[in-house]
């Protein structure tokens with residue numbers, strides 16, 4: 427019977443609730459520097475997308491044009507505000523069920539990888555004390571293309587020595603589900619089924635999930 431060999435986790439919005447911090451920091455930039463607001467619905471289109479691409483999307487959304495130097499300065503300012511928020515994080519900020527699910531995954535002999543576009547991924551994992559839970563970490567410093575490009579997940583599979591069809595991707599972003607599918611992997615959406623319509627299955631969170639449940643749901647004919 428086909429079975430999963432590796433689970434690849436997105437970070438922001440799957441392991442920790444930092445998707446909300448990204449939104450807070452971008453919203454502050456839009457309000458204080460760009461003169462418009464961004465809604466939570468618009469923010470869905472920023473999830474999983476790189477820092478520079480996020481700023482480009484925000485500027486297009488508000489019909490604002492900036493020169494390259496100002497864009498750089500604003501991306502840095504947003505990141506400074508974001509880092510202020512993540513610097514207050516503690517291990518209790520790990521989302522419900524994550525620690526237990528990572529332990530069960532390891533006991534089941536399934537490899538664990540991180541697939542995040544964020545350049546802040548490692549400092550966050552260190553702060554919340556789970557850096558060592560991962561067999562491979564692919565973050566924004568190791569890739570050239572953000573999601574929905576599959577690069578981040580394909581690199582994860584490669585580093586773990588497994589083939590893409592043996593991988594399951596856990597994602598809260600529409601762009602991340604697309605990236606997993608383009609990589610040829612199974613996808614578990616974490617969030618709302620109305621938003622993550624393309625995911626193979628959608629769960630509210632990882633609470634009480636067993637690796638064997640996913641084998642049944644995703645790998646059995």
Ligand code: BG6
Nearest residue numbers: 438473474475476477544545546
């Ligand atoms: C992704 C987030 O994980 O990382 C995006 O979903 C974010 O919202 C991207 O823009 C890049 O993150 P960072 O921390 O490098 O600005």
Ligand code: MG
Nearest residue numbers: 436438439598
């Ligand atoms: Mg995410």
